[in-house]
Amino acid sequence: MNEIRKKPRFPFPRYPRGWFQVAYVDEIEPGQVMPLKYFGKDFVLFRNESGELAMLDAFCPHLGAHLGYGGKVVGDSIRCPFHAWEFGASGKCTAVPYAKRIPAKAEMKAHPIREINGLVMAWFDVDGEPPAWEIPKIPEYDSEEWTPYLRRRWQLRTHNQEMAENVVDIAHFKYVHGMKIVPQPHLVEASYPTLRMETKTVMETPMGDVEGILSVECHGFGFSTSRFSGLVRTTVIASVTPIDDEYVDVRFSFAVHKGAGADVARGIGKAFTAEIARQLEEDKPVWENKTYFERPMLCDGDGPIGEFRRWCKQFYPEWYVKQAAEEYAVAHAS
Ligand code: FES
Ligand SMILES: [Fe+2]
Incomplete structure (x- = not known):
């Protein structure tokens, strides 16, 4: 069966490396859970009861439930809505309530995030590399001299x-x-x-x-x-x-x-x-x-x-630039 794919619209890669806003800090209080869709993927953002914020891949490694829909914060973890496995802010499984042993590899991928300037910023790198820079603090945020946003x-x-x-x-x-x-x-x-x-x-x-x-x-x-x-x-x-x-x-x-x-x-x-x-x-x-x-x-x-x-070129790895250019050339040749 032929795969039906849309023609790529641009001859350069879709997802550059960098920090990207995924929420405002005040949109996610302790105990809150938010499903996210960015970079062509699904994620779950949650703030545990200690106030720590985490962004994990959305799908539970057990049987694939999306933790952003019905997941609940319990203490420092988020609990899956399907069979109640729990995951901490680091993504490690912290509890499987009906099993004697937690499977050693039970873990969800955690993504680097920062709370800065009132924004929740997530780091994206197509190669999964760690953050290469930080977003600077701006003087306008949380200042008596400036209006709130x-x-x-x-x-x-x-x-x-x-x-x-x-x-x-x-x-x-x-x-x-x-x-x-x-x-x-x-x-x-x-x-x-x-x-x-x-x-x-x-x-x-x-x-x-x-x-x-x-x-x-x-x-x-x-x-x-x-x-x-x-x-x-x-x-x-x-x-x-x-x-x-x-x-x-x-x-x-x-x-x-x-x-x-x-x-x-x-x-x-x-x-x-x-x-x-x-x-x-x-x-x-x-x-x-x-x-x-x-x-x-x-x-x-x-x-x-x-x-x-x-x-602009600095924000895409070379292989990604090449791949995007090739896909574009093939799709637009006919
Ligand atoms: S799918 Fe998450 S606990 Fe089963
Ligand atoms: Fe403009």
Whole structure:
């Protein structure tokens, strides 16, 4: 029987290495269990009664139940809904209530996670390698000087790399987003895993157009901060997590500096959130339907797209790049 497979949409690998947001810290209290679907796989996230957070592969090694659906936290472990085997935060089986001996290999794979900046970040590496870097702490989170996050979330049919390319694609800001000036960003840093870019920009606010500086910092493809300094300082944390072969989960967390007073910050926060959400909605039909050219026809007014794409390559192992390119070539040959 022929396997029915969709044509891969992109000639590069689907799942880059890095830290990716899978939840907000406050969404998962002690005793809570959450099923997750990311990186084309199923997982279970739970916080045990000691407060320790764990992300395990979803399926019980016994007879395959999904622990995210009906699994219960008992003490420091999660109990399978099917036959009550228990697993600790490390994934080791801690109890089989009806057996004399726990099978030696009874274990679920645990994935590296961090609780940072109010976000739960999971490490993904297609080769299963341990984390190669850490996400930095940002001063906006949990600060008296900044508003708590305003949150927005979307599911989009695109790829992390395509969304990230938006930042260096300067011409689209005018033609998709109607900005009055085409920003002129320069790459301040393109190392591993950090990309930093700065540009002068004009933000439209309820108080009129405000000139300011936009600085964007990406730490791999999963976590970036965009900071606008103008009349009021604002920050948007963009988290993009691949769900499967087609979709990404996008969470934007907005914070506004309270320097001009809490009321002003609230007002600006709302307008700022609406403006960035509007921009994302404008990008959406392009992203969801475009194709990707490895050799695009660029002109002198385009941004540093080549440099950006060289930076992207660092997040996929060589074998994975080769495999994706071959699969793409075969699928698109006919
Ligand atoms: S499937 Fe989990 S205990 Fe049997
Ligand atoms: Fe855009």
